[in-house]
Amino acid sequence: MFEFKKIIGAMLMPLPLLGIACVVCLCMTFRSNKVLSLIGLLAISCLLLISTPFFAQKIISPDTQLHYAFDVNKHTTLDKIVVLGCDINPNPHLTANSQLGNCAKSRLVEGLRLAYKYPNSQLIVSGGGIGKVTNSSLMRQTAISLGVNATRIKQNPSAMDTADEAKLLAPALVDFKVALVTSANHMTRAKSLFNAQGIEIIPAATDYYDFSAWPIHKQFIPSAGVLKAVTSQWHEVIGKAWISLRRWLDPEAL
Template sequence: MFALKKLVGSLLMPLPLLGLFTLLALFSAFKGRKFSLVIACLGLSTLLAISTPFVANLILKNNEPATLSFHPSKHPELDKIVVLGCDINPNPALSANNQLGNCALTRLVEGVKLAKHYPKSQLIVSGGGYENITNSSLMHQTAIDLGIDKNRLIQNPYAMDTAQEAALLAPKLVDFKVALVTSVLHMPRAQSLFSVEGITSIPAATDFHNFAAFPLHKQFVPNAQALLAVTQYCHEMIGTAWIAVRRWLDPEAL
């Protein structure tokens, strides 16, 4: 069920969805259905448009509020810092930090920064993985390499998604002052799932985008970074919709 959910979710992302949509339309066109050419052009045009910094900025600018970043001046004390898992690139020949993807590394840097600002706090690194390498183990080793005492670190290696992270970590977090570190687009969904488990968290968002800062000559040129950001946004929209459906079917779910 978990693998099926991930497969369906992946296929609904902009690149595979619009790509398959266009491929089917073109295949149909070869059979003489001219209308499919219009559909194919629409699919390709949409894909190219959402890959431009200009359109990406229109989509994301109201979904990455700076208020979700963490401000130490507002929080004199902190008990727990939770860094949620993200992308990894397992390769035992490389150091731990070089096996973390950009998203995971960005989150961990924020967590380590907060851990150094709050020396009495506990740093919890979360996330499962594959090929016998977990997100949490790579973050754990990288945090140690960055100067965090291993006695302050806790791993949560068995969670494969945010709902599992919240459920497994709840016993360690309830009644503590918790900073939740994750990507800004993911923060609303993550806080919602942790809240269901009885955890009140302080957002410490990372991974912000500002495509409006791109120079004009790059605003309308398709860009892989812009497409990735829009894909992350779509992932969160689908994840939020899935949670809403689950809660509608079963108010006790998620």
């Protein structure tokens, strides 16, 4: 009874409910316009399929990202801990940590974990923002509120993307032992951009997506959270393709 209730509840969520409604409507219009109905059916079916944990797991391949996890037993010291920016939700009525999106919070938590493990390291928080509110300032305020000394923290508020972050931070990272904190699926692209600036970084990935432990009754039900994970992965595919194109056109571009 419990699993049945969960299945029904999951199917009534906006993504599966409206997706199934679209499929039914397209099937009903198939006779009047077969080509457009077929295209619509394929599109909505693909959207629903990649939104299920079973198929998303094949796209994300979380096991390939595990080698980016930071192992404290392999590193006795760190000079710099760089936390790359992510999503923010500016609202002057909220505390700094409440204005950080889940991705940004996940990255900052890993950065703070390393900062406490390596008390002599400098914490660098990066990322631009929306208007006068920057990712780096919100991360800095949050870190201070959680006990990190303000003198340990350096901001990089001007960077609007990862390429900017690598270029702007590179002069401060040369010849230092640097841990780079970012989302697991973003690490490959970030590492490539920092390496291009002559900076060898130690990956410290976080914000992993792994749906293998989800119960079987959830594996084939579309979920907005799963779709978000696939969207994040697709964003990285596009980002890598853009870098490859830029480097093909101009090897010094990125």
